Amino acid sequence: xxxxxxxxxxxSASFVSTAFAADLTIGVSIPAADHGWTSGVVFHANRxxxxxxxxxxxxxxxxxxxxDPASQANALQDLEIQGIDALVxxxxxxxxxxxxxxxxxxxxxxxxxxxxxxxNNDDSVRDLYVAGNNYGLGEAAGEYxxxxxxxxxxxxxxxxxxxxxxxxxxxxxxxIEGSNVEVLDRQFGNWNRDDAFRVMQDYLTKFDxxxxxxxxxxxxxxxxxxxxxxxxxxxxxxxxxxxGSKDMIKMVMDGDPMMPVDVLYPPAMVxxxxxxxxxxxxxxxxxxxxxxxxxxxxxxxxxxxYYFPDSPF
Numbered sequence: 678x679x680x681x682x683x684x685x686x687x688x689s690a691s692f693v694s695t696a697f698a699a700d701l702t703i704g705v706s707i708p709a710a711d712h713g714w715t716s717g718v719v720f721h722a723n724r725x726x727x728x729x730x731x732x733x734x735x736x737x738x739x740x741x742x743x744x745d746p747a748s749q750a751n752a753l754q755d756l757e758i759q760g761i762d763a764l765v766x767x768x769x770x771x772x773x774x775x776x777x778x779x780x781x782x783x784x785x786x787x788x789x790x791x792x793x794x795x796x797n798n799d800d801s802v803r804d805l806y807v808a809g810n811n812y813g814l815g816e817a818a819g820e821y822x823x824x825x826x827x828x829x830x831x832x833x834x835x836x837x838x839x840x841x842x843x844x845x846x847x848x849x850x851x852x853i854e855g856s857n858v859e860v861l862d863r864q865f866g867n868w869n870r871d872d873a874f875r876v877m878q879d880y881l882t883k884f885d886x887x888x889x890x891x892x893x894x895x896x897x898x899x900x901x902x903x904x905x906x907x908x909x910x911x912x913x914x915x916x917x918x919x920x921g922s923k924d925m926i927k928m929v930m931d932g933d934p935m936m937p938v939d940v941l942y943p944p945a946m947v948x949x950x951x952x953x954x955x956x957x958x959x960x961x962x963x964x965x966x967x968x969x970x971x972x973x974x975x976x977x978x979x980x981x982x983y984y985f986p987d988s989p990f
Contacts (some may be wrong), residue, residue: 681914683969691922701739702737702760702763703761704765704935705740705764705766705947705951706749707766707947708749708752709742709743710989714895714922714944715989717943717944717989719742720988725947725951725952726951727739729952735990736959739756743769743788744767746773746774747769752896753778757780757786762786763787763932764782764787767790767947768787769949770839771793775802779802780792788802788804789803789804789805789807789954790802791808791947791950793808794840805965805966807849807946807968808946808948808968809941810972811848812845812847813940813972814919814942815846815848815980817852817940818893818940821852821854821974822853822856822858822889823852823854826888828856829914830887831853831858831886831889831891832860832899832956833846833892834863834891834892835865835893837868849891849893861880861887864879866900870897873894873904874904874986875896877890877900881904884945884967886912888913890915892919894923896922897929898917898925898939914934915935916935917936917938920940920942920943921983923945924981925933925939929980930975930977930981937977938975940975942972944990
């Protein structure tokens with residue numbers, strides 16, 4: 678459905694660009710591939726950039742990756758010097774980069790913010806905001822556990838202490854509300870499989886009886902499953918991650934009891950932001966405001982729709 682919608686938008690923009698002969702440069706600033714989800718972001722950003730430039734002779738898309746906020750601020754300066762007409766940015770740390778983004782926007786540059794917004798939710802930093810549904814991701818996981826294991830003892834592995842993590846926690850708590858689900862503990866795993874492995878080892882030592890693990894991220898789920906396997910514990914019924922990595926989707930698709938479902942938070946959202954930006958600038962379409970991508974619950978019945986074996990994530 679998304680491909681159909683944006684294919685139509687780009688086709689419309691192509692028709693209009695014939696009349697206006699626009700020359701556009703779009704800068705894309707994203708984190709370096711420091712874990713699975715961000716490797717997916719890099720993959721899809723480059724994929725869509727190539728598709729756009731293949732469709733339009735008069736559009737250039739420049740993709741820059743940065744490992745930290747300071748490097749990303751420098752990348753924004755470089756893009757500004759190159760004379761970009763639009764910026765698509767997934768910030769490493771939105772609060773640390775607000776001033777750098779606002780500097781670009783003050784030049785009249787269209788700004789599409791992806792995934793991470795400043796903690797004060799200042800809308801003036803962007804024209805368009807494209808993001809996954811963090812609250813929905815947590816809520817979908819919580820509702821699944823409450824419906825299928827209403828008396829479950831659950832351990833939670835959080836991401837990092839930033840707003841989107843709290844949104845996921847709030848959604849999860851809403852999802853289990855009214856059930857007898859007991860949350861034994863919550864610790865940060867930094868969206869990293871090694872850190873999650875260590876946190877899960879700690880849980881396995883600390884608690885004799887665990888029914889379910891919610892770790893809100895598929896990278897962390899890899900470490901969690903490894904720790905469970907090494908412990909040879911058989912009390913843990915299943916793990917729920919999130920994001921929609923090809924490995925976890927394959928487990929769901931194959932009916933693996935340890936990964937019965939997953940929740941989407943697709944790294945391809947950066948590609949959606951690029952497509953919307955091109956459609957808006959070239960076609961003069963009303964592309965602005967907030968575009969939220971559903972936190973779809975992936976089950977054995979629909980998993981094949983979300984399985985992309987060629988993706989790095």
